[in-house]
Amino acid sequence: MQQIRSVAVIMPIFNERRSVGATVRAVGIFAQQNPRYRFLFVDDGSGDGTDEALREAIRLQNVGSITSFHCNRNRGKWAAIRTGAGQVEADALCILDADLAYSLDHLPLIEEALGSSDVAIGSRRLTPSRLRPSLRRHIMGEAFNRLVRLILGLPYRDTQAGIKGFRLQAARRLFGKSGIEGFGCDAEILFLAKKYGMRVTEIPAHVSDDHFYKKGKLKLIRDSAIMFSELLLIRLKDLSGRYD
Numbered sequence: 001m002q003q004i005r006s007v008a009v010i011m012p013i014f015n016e017r018r019s020v021g022a023t024v025r026a027v028g029i030f031a032q033q034n035p036r037y038r039f040l041f042v043d044d045g046s047g048d049g050t051d052e053a054l055r056e057a058i059r060l061q062n063v064g065s066i067t068s069f070h071c072n073r074n075r076g077k078w079a080a081i082r083t084g085a086g087q088v089e090a091d092a093l094c095i096l097d098a099d100l101a102y103s104l105d106h107l108p109l110i111e112e113a114l115g116s117s118d119v120a121i122g123s124r125r126l127t128p129s130r131l132r133p134s135l136r137r138h139i140m141g142e143a144f145n146r147l148v149r150l151i152l153g154l155p156y157r158d159t160q161a162g163i164k165g166f167r168l169q170a171a172r173r174l175f176g177k178s179g180i181e182g183f184g185c186d187a188e189i190l191f192l193a194k195k196y197g198m199r200v201t202e203i204p205a206h207v208s209d210d211h212f213y214k215k216g217k218l219k220l221i222r223d224s225a226i227m228f229s230e231l232l233l234i235r236l237k238d239l240s241g242r243y244d
Contacts, residue, residue: 001167007037007111008088008168012080013098014044017053023100024057024066030104031065037107038065041098042084045074078185082175093171097162101207109203110165118170118198121190122163122205123156144183144227151231152191159187161205170198177243184230191234192243 011027013020027039041058043051051070058066069087071080081095092114094107106122113120148154160183166174173196180188193200237243 001116002091004091004111004114005036006090007092007094007107008090009037009039009094009096009107010081010084010088011039011041011096011098012044012077012084013041013046013050013054014074014077014080015046015048015050016098017046017048017050019099020050020053021057023098024054024061026100026104027066028061028063030107031063034108035065038088038090039067040084040088041066041068042080043068043070044077044080045071047074076181078178078181082178085171085175090168092165093168094165095163102161102163102205103208106163106203106205107165110163113201113203114165114167116199117201118167119174119190119193119200120165121156121159121200121202122161123158123202124161124205124207125157126202126204127206147228147231148187151235152187154187154190154194156190156200156202158202158205159190163205164189174198179237180230180234182230183227184234187231188234191238195238195243 011023013023016023024041031037031039041054043054051068054068058068069084071083085093092111094110096102096104096107102122110120110122144160145157148156148159164186170193174189174192177192178185178188190200
């Protein structure tokens, strides 16, 4: 495979005004130490002033390899990622949640895996943790992982970690064919990678202690139904030839 000389990191962000300054400072330190990396924050139509705070934090940091883009309306994480992917040029493309639930130290591991793979994904199952998720998150995570394996035939035990990497050509092919906007998009991307014969490598991913117990907005019955319906939709799209 072609040597990786440059890496673009897309960081989707939504309603994170209070934490964006600390995030940009951390990214700035990493970017100065790793000049082959370029960072693009994509604000997914935040309504709390995140865009203004983000642009000011980037201005103060004054690192040329950090930029931002503001979407006019909220369309979801993967819509923001697809928007960002169309604006970057690099040998490899990484996706990292902007709340830094997964530290920037994961990026070199993703890059190393992409040296011999088309896709690299973080897996929390490969990293022992002394912390335990809430019962609700545990139930939903286990149920979704089992459904992914059952309905889509994917071998991975963690499709949802917010740290992934792609060779640029692979990213553009996968993003161009994917269309799910909710929980199922990560699984759709990996389903397509398998369908197209791409090599996928898993790396250990560790959720930072500060974010492990971060409260989400998961609703067990509603979100479980959405997850199930999106996985069925992926299978139906495949059977109908939409992914060919």
